[in-house]
Amino acid sequence: MTTPDDPELELEAAPLVRAYVITNGRSLPADDEFSLITLVTAAQDMPPTGQLDPEKRRLLDLCSGGYLAVAEIAGHTELPVGVVKLLLSDLTQAGYLYTRAPVPPAKLVDRRILEEVLHGLQARFG
Amino acid sequence: MAFKPVLDNGVYLRDSVQTAAKILVVGHFAVGKTTFISTMSEIPPLRTEEVMTQASAGVDDLKGTPGKTTTTVAMDFGRLTLSEKLVLYLFGTPGQQRFVQVWEDMSRGALGALVLVDPDRLEESFPVMDLVEHYGIPYAIAVNRFGDTSHHSDKEIREALDLLPETPLVNCDARDQRSSANSLITLVRYLQSRLN
Numbered sequence: 001m002t003t004p005d006d007p008e009l010e011l012e013a014a015p016l017v018r019a020y021v022i023t024n025g026r027s028l029p030a031d032d033e034f035s036l037i038t039l040v041t042a043a044q045d046m047p048p049t050g051q052l053d054p055e056k057r058r059l060l061d062l063c064s065g066g067y068l069a070v071a072e073i074a075g076h077t078e079l080p081v082g083v084v085k086l087l088l089s090d091l092t093q094a095g096y097l098y099t100r101a102p103v104p105p106a107k108l109v110d111r112r113i114l115e116e117v118l119h120g121l122q123a124r125f126g
Numbered sequence: 127m128a129f130k131p132v133l134d135n136g137v138y139l140r141d142s143v144q145t146a147a148k149i150l151v152v153g154h155f156a157v158g159k160t161t162f163i164s165t166m167s168e169i170p171p172l173r174t175e176e177v178m179t180q181a182s183a184g185v186d187d188l189k190g191t192p193g194k195t196t197t198t199v200a201m202d203f204g205r206l207t208l209s210e211k212l213v214l215y216l217f218g219t220p221g222q223q224r225f226v227q228v229w230e231d232m233s234r235g236a237l238g239a240l241v242l243v244d245p246d247r248l249e250e251s252f253p254v255m256d257l258v259e260h261y262g263i264p265y266a267i268a269v270n271r272f273g274d275t276s277h278h279s280d281k282e283i284r285e286a287l288d289l290l291p292e293t294p295l296v297n298c299d300a301r302d303q304r305s306s307a308n309s310l311i312t313l314v315r316y317l318q319s320r321l322n
């Protein structure tokens with residue numbers, strides 16, 4: 001078995017083992033609760049943070065400056081996306097975070113969004 | 127142990143932003159994806175790492191995990207706030223077939239894809255074309271001419287890539303912001319035309 005106490009394997013598998021430890025060995029969510037572009041920020045009045053483990057505290061600190069997309073949180077913390085999604089999911093359920101869901105892929109919404117994207121690009125670069 | 131992120135101003139989105147949209151910037155190895163994203167992004171481009179588990183073909187599997195290997199796929203992305211309410215993310219997505227799992231994730235919720243191609247290496251774009259077609263992602267072609275020694279015409283490129291007549295094909299220098307923005311505008315116009 002690949003175990004973290006085998007020094008040779010540890011080096012190679014370090015990021016994975018780290019992910020495993022951070023998530024308490026739970027499998028990573030494959031669900032759609034968070035996409036890469038779900039926008040997240042810290043709640044205004046959040047529960048006490050004293051009991052949170054360091055990785056969650058770190059995410060919360062990052063999120064307390066304003067809204068960021070899930071992908072940005074992964075990028076800044078250098079954690080794998082799956083791990084970030086799981087930690088964010090826990091924090092959201094516990095009332096520490098707010099989210100803004102990404103666009104539902106409905107035709108009507110798409111039309112409006114495409115218009116906004118086009119206008120935005122033209123205004124800035126046209 | 128509080129983590130104080132050392133982050134510049136402008137890292138966070140405006141509070142007024144309600145909606146996030148996503149466009150993929152795809153293409154084969156070294157075709158200019160990262161360059162394009164850096165050119166267009168308002169923040170220094172970031173990377174995400176996706177840990178992928180895949181069934182492995184070989185017999186020399188990792189001890190204790192028969193039939194499975196894990197690989198990390200790095201994707202870079204950038205951000206463009208386009209209005210008070212809307213932010214656009216550009217995700218660079220590698221074009222190799224073995225990253226299908228990543229493509230499945232990336233294609234979900236994407237408005238469309240800009241496919242960067244180098245006319246001197248057209249055959250290298252075939253796997254990418256297969257992927258965008260397979261996932262049904264609407265796309266435009268951005269021709270990134272790195273010198274283009276043989277001066278391929280648009281017609282030749284269209285034929286080689288077997289493009290539909292309505293698929294937009296636009297010249298693009300990924301190092302140039304106007305040119306890159308123009309490719310995105312071309313893609314978005316095409317996406318709009320498909321709704322009519």
Ligand SMILES: Nc1nc2c(ncn2[C@@H]2O[C@H](COP(=O)(O)OP(=O)(O)OP(=O)(O)O)[C@@H](O)[C@H]2O)c(=O)[nH]1
Binds near residue numbers: 155159161220273
């Ligand atoms: N002449 C020219 N060179 C370019 C252009 N775009 C990118 N390059 C150069 O091509 C090289 C590869 O560009 P990248 O942006 O790293 O390509 P990539 O698609 O991200 O590469 P991978 O992530 O390794 O697949 C760099 O040296 C760029 O400076 C372009 O439009 N014209």
Ligand SMILES: [Mg+2]
Binds near residue numbers: 159161
């Ligand atoms: Mg790159």
